[in-house]
Amino acid sequence: MIAAKNVSLQYPDGTVALKNINLSVKPGELVYITGPSGSGKTSLLKLLMAMEFPTTGTLEIMGRSYGKGQTGPIRQLRRMLGPVFQDFKLIKGRTALENIMLGMRFLDIPASEMKKNATEALARVGLKKKANTPVENLSWGECQRISIARVLARKPLLILADEPTGNLDRENALNILELLVGCKDEQTAVLITTHATHLIPANQNRIIRLKEGVMEEAEA
Amino acid sequence: MKQLLHNLGYFFHEAGIIIRMNLLSHLTSFFSMALIFLILAMVLAGWWAGNYVIAAIKNEAEISAYYAEDMSRDAVLRLAEELQKIAGVKEVLLVSAEDAYKRMEEMLGKEARVLTYFDDNPFSPILEIKIDLAAMEQVLQSVQQTDGIEYVRDNREVLDRLRQLAGAVRFLGYLIITAVGISTLVIISHLIRTGIENNREQINTLLLLGAPDSFIAFPFLLTGLLLSAGGGILAAVLAGYALRYLFARVGEPLPFLPLPPLGGLVLKLAVFIILLSALLGLAGSLSGLHTAKSRS
Numbered sequence: 001m002i003a004a005k006n007v008s009l010q011y012p013d014g015t016v017a018l019k020n021i022n023l024s025v026k027p028g029e030l031v032y033i034t035g036p037s038g039s040g041k042t043s044l045l046k047l048l049m050a051m052e053f054p055t056t057g058t059l060e061i062m063g064r065s066y067g068k069g070q071t072g073p074i075r076q077l078r079r080m081l082g083p084v085f086q087d088f089k090l091i092k093g094r095t096a097l098e099n100i101m102l103g104m105r106f107l108d109i110p111a112s113e114m115k116k117n118a119t120e121a122l123a124r125v126g127l128k129k130k131a132n133t134p135v136e137n138l139s140w141g142e143c144q145r146i147s148i149a150r151v152l153a154r155k156p157l158l159i160l161a162d163e164p165t166g167n168l169d170r171e172n173a174l175n176i177l178e179l180l181v182g183c184k185d186e187q188t189a190v191l192i193t194t195h196a197t198h199l200i201p202a203n204q205n206r207i208i209r210l211k212e213g214v215m216e217e218a219e220a
Numbered sequence: 221m222k223q224l225l226h227n228l229g230y231f232f233h234e235a236g237i238i239i240r241m242n243l244l245s246h247l248t249s250f251f252s253m254a255l256i257f258l259i260l261a262m263v264l265a266g267w268w269a270g271n272y273v274i275a276a277i278k279n280e281a282e283i284s285a286y287y288a289e290d291m292s293r294d295a296v297l298r299l300a301e302e303l304q305k306i307a308g309v310k311e312v313l314l315v316s317a318e319d320a321y322k323r324m325e326e327m328l329g330k331e332a333r334v335l336t337y338f339d340d341n342p343f344s345p346i347l348e349i350k351i352d353l354a355a356m357e358q359v360l361q362s363v364q365q366t367d368g369i370e371y372v373r374d375n376r377e378v379l380d381r382l383r384q385l386a387g388a389v390r391f392l393g394y395l396i397i398t399a400v401g402i403s404t405l406v407i408i409s410h411l412i413r414t415g416i417e418n419n420r421e422q423i424n425t426l427l428l429l430g431a432p433d434s435f436i437a438f439p440f441l442l443t444g445l446l447l448s449a450g451g452g453i454l455a456a457v458l459a460g461y462a463l464r465y466l467f468a469r470v471g472e473p474l475p476f477l478p479l480p481p482l483g484g485l486v487l488k489l490a491v492f493i494i495l496l497s498a499l500l501g502l503a504g505s506l507s508g509l510h511t512a513k514s515r516s
Contacts, residue, residue: 089428103429
């Protein structure tokens, strides 16, 4: 699903965000990427979302590599992804249900199934009652849940969650992590970046540590 | 296409949100466009009605020949027979002064009372000659040279003046169509660009979720189309009322003026203005989307 070989990323201002990253993720895997702020976690997710492209090395996502300007293939890739953003990226002025459905409107999901998927996803994150609430009236934690529900409804092959527990209290953060872990199945891999290592449940199968753009350790 | 139909409700909803986000600016633009389309509609109506009047007068290709009033009826009938023989003459009718008076009474309708101000019948008897328009010059010469004819009146001068007037209105029409086209394109294009700037965050989110350009662009395209076509529809309705009023004002005092049927004219005008406004709205939206994309 993800195959990175000696991938480095340098931004135009000269900042080196990632150095010689080697990473392989298979379908059904759950991977935590940890490290302090500025260690390159978000940069790695940006590479995986084709928002940035490797300066050196090769990166294959879902069996192919992507380059700048390949608008069509990049959009196709993104339709298979389930991104959970730090700032949620929910559309203001729209309800929770509308936001979830918006993530599906351009996928090959029949119109009749869209609402069903969205309602089920809302129920799964425990916010069925908030379906018709505009997102600006929801709390931080509820917004994070809605952004996860948007991912769940899309039924993606790869979930990429960028600091999903940031700014949440311990209880809410654990709930969010539990939700994301629950998204993993035989087909779907989940990558979660977090600096809050103390929240990672024990006996997780993969934790990758990044420090100053270098992959320090990878444990199976 | 299937996706477009499934999302039609969503696209209209989004277009509504885009309009509401900058309501005052959109409303001002809507009424401005309605006003310029109304001006265009009125000029077009004048152009088309002018053409209709010219065509009607052309079809009534006839000349009036005046003869000495002291001629006997037999002599006048012989004169009519002689005129009938001229090549290009279709029919010669003897119109007495009384017949001419009656005709004018019918034409003037309610206004016929003006005729009562004359002590005597002001009309002269004439020979009304219906002719083939192509042979107008030859027929005129032959009629003028016929013994017993004192004076010949034709409608060439009226036709020439109408043609000049119609030409001026047509020129004004082209000028206004160009002005309307440019201003609508600029207004819509600017509105769409502003709309895109105001929704940049939402567009970026959609891009990250993998939405195709067409999906992102369609609500903006629809916004431009709705505003412009809406302006066109309002202009067509107002033009309909204005024309009904004008026809009543012109038609009553000038009943002999061959005006086109009001219903047909309004329908033709409405279809043209609405289609043109929709087309310009679409073109303006595409231009706005194109410039917004190239800027980003």
